[in-house]
Amino acid sequence: MLGDAWNYLTQWSNWTGSDGMLELLYQQLLLTLTALAITVVFALPIALYLGHVGRGGFLAINISNIGRAIPTFAVLVLLSVGFVGTDTLGPYGRAGLATLIALVLFALPPVVTNGYVAVREVDKDIVEASTGMGMTGWQVFWRVELPLAMPVIMAGVRLALVQVWATATIAALVAGPGLGNVITSGFYNSNLGKGLAGAFVVAAVAFVLEMLSIGAERLVTPVHQRRSGRTEAPRKTVSAAV
Amino acid sequence: MTVLGQAGTAVAAAADDPSCYSRFTNNWVCVSYWQDRSSDLIDATQEHLQITVVSVLLGLVIALPMAVIARRFARLKAGILGLSTALYTIPSLALFPILVVFTGITMTTVIIGLALYSLTILVRNTLTGLEAVPDDVRESATGLGYGSTRLLLKIEFPLALPVIMAGLRVATVSTVALTTVGAIVSYGGLGELLLDGVNNDFKAEIFAASVLCVALAFTLDVLLLALQWLMTPWTRARGA
Numbered sequence: 433m434l435g436d437a438w439n440y441l442t443q444w445s446n447w448t449g450s451d452g453m454l455e456l457l458y459q460q461l462l463l464t465l466t467a468l469a470i471t472v473v474f475a476l477p478i479a480l481y482l483g484h485v486g487r488g489g490f491l492a493i494n495i496s497n498i499g500r501a502i503p504t505f506a507v508l509v510l511l512s513v514g515f516v517g518t519d520t521l522g523p524y525g526r527a528g529l530a531t532l533i534a535l536v537l538f539a540l541p542p543v544v545t546n547g548y549v550a551v552r553e554v555d556k557d558i559v560e561a562s563t564g565m566g567m568t569g570w571q572v573f574w575r576v577e578l579p580l581a582m583p584v585i586m587a588g589v590r591l592a593l594v595q596v597w598a599t600a601t602i603a604a605l606v607a608g609p610g611l612g613n614v615i616t617s618g619f620y621n622s623n624l625g626k627g628l629a630g631a632f633v634v635a636a637v638a639f640v641l642e643m644l645s646i647g648a649e650r651l652v653t654p655v656h657q658r659r660s661g662r663t664e665a666p667r668k669t670v671s672a673a674v
Numbered sequence: 675m676t677v678l679g680q681a682g683t684a685v686a687a688a689a690d691d692p693s694c695y696s697r698f699t700n701n702w703v704c705v706s707y708w709q710d711r712s713s714d715l716i717d718a719t720q721e722h723l724q725i726t727v728v729s730v731l732l733g734l735v736i737a738l739p740m741a742v743i744a745r746r747f748a749r750l751k752a753g754i755l756g757l758s759t760a761l762y763t764i765p766s767l768a769l770f771p772i773l774v775v776f777t778g779i780t781m782t783t784v785i786i787g788l789a790l791y792s793l794t795i796l797v798r799n800t801l802t803g804l805e806a807v808p809d810d811v812r813e814s815a816t817g818l819g820y821g822s823t824r825l826l827l828k829i830e831f832p833l834a835l836p837v838i839m840a841g842l843r844v845a846t847v848s849t850v851a852l853t854t855v856g857a858i859v860s861y862g863g864l865g866e867l868l869l870d871g872v873n874n875d876f877k878a879e880i881f882a883a884s885v886l887c888v889a890l891a892f893t894l895d896v897l898l899l900a901l902q903w904l905m906t907p908w909t910r911a912r913g914a
Contacts, residue, residue, distance in 0.1 A: 604767070607872075
């Protein structure tokens with residue numbers, strides 16, 4: 433079986449063409465990044481604001497708990513068979529819209545919970561000192577809270593990235609877009625080598641994304657925070673695997 | 675006459691073919707589907723429950739010693755935590771096919787995969803729980819003559835229990851959700867109904883499987899909460 437997978441991976445024709453692995457890889461990356469961008473642009477600011485004013489904590493924390501109990505697969509099925517349909521959406525492929533909505537839904541919990549907790553848990557003494565120095569609410573948020581909260585915020589975004597990539601793979605179970613198609617078509621046609629080849633590519637890209645986002649996280653984390661407590665704080669909210 | 679005839683056919687059709695899940699109406703919510711296919715639903719739920727419970731128990735059996743080792747040997751801690759977190763980055767739809775190489779298309783494949791995923795949360799929470807035991811308590815116990823094994827079993831584990839149980843609840847709930855993906859290797863409990871439903875555009879089946887899946891997660895969560903309540907009587911005495 434491993435030999436079959438190797439043969440599939442090393443045959444260039446499996447990578448090229450309109451349903452080749454490169455095209456599917458590009459499609460899945462595009463889906464992943466679009467969904468993450470939508471979440472970060474629209475939901476993260478709200479979570480940060482709630483953390484700043486200290487309201488809505490119950491919702492911000494519980495969204496993660498609820499998110500864990502809801503099966504991604506079921507959401508994808510409900511969206512594609514029902515309310516949204518499986519029409520092709522431009523470069524996003526068949527059932528593109530249903531997949532995008534499901535991906536945004538599953539990116540929300542880690543981004544929102546970590547965003548809220550990050551700002552909320554900034555040392556209150558520091559915030560008071562900043563206010564005492566005459567900073568406005570906006571200045572406190574922008575110059576004090578945001579930089580200090582950055583490691584935990586980024587941990588949430590990183591978690592979301594890996595989770596969204598994984599969810600995008602499952603879209604193939606509803607005949608949606610992405611690399612999961614290589615896995616499902618391998619399994620449905622008793623071509624386990626092909627299924628395994630697809631699995632390797634998906635897992636390898638997940639690993640690369642994780643490594644890249646750890647690098648990006650380092651870049652945006654202020655130097656003095658890297659040593660003290662950096663490794664502990666981001667682990668506060670671990671969400672479900674998909 | 676014609677009108678009567680048509681009405682008669684309609685009634686006959688309704689009697690033969692429960693209308694709300696026939697191909698023509700295809701309703702989401704359909705009571706007669708739940709009644710007629712109750713044995714399918716019960717079988718799928720039982721398989722789902724079995725896979726989830728065995729996976730989480732297996733995960734717990736692996737996670738507890740891992741956490742204890744990480745606690746004892748500080749040098750191994752980063753490695754153990756890193757390993758259990760790295761597993762979690764592998765998408766489930768990719769992990770199951772990779773495990774098929776070793777265990778074939780069996781329920782074991784799904785159970786091993788899910789147990790590996792549960793490690794991320796279980797190892798971390800067990801370690802956090804053990805580390806949160808106050809040093810004073812540990813020293814008092816040592817002073818009273820507790821050896822390291824007895825200290826672990828009689829003092830540290832009971833005190834860490836609330837945190838371990840919190841991890842167990844999270845792991846159980848996410849395992850229920852993740853079991854559905856096992857449908858790719860034909861052992862996915864309610865996930866198989868979802869897959870069948872999407873392939874046949876069968877809305878009543880999809881809805882029933884989704885509802886049962888969320889209900890199962892909720893039920894297990896409540897049961898674990900009750901178990902925790904029974905196992906930690908001292909936390910209640912303090913609160914009262």
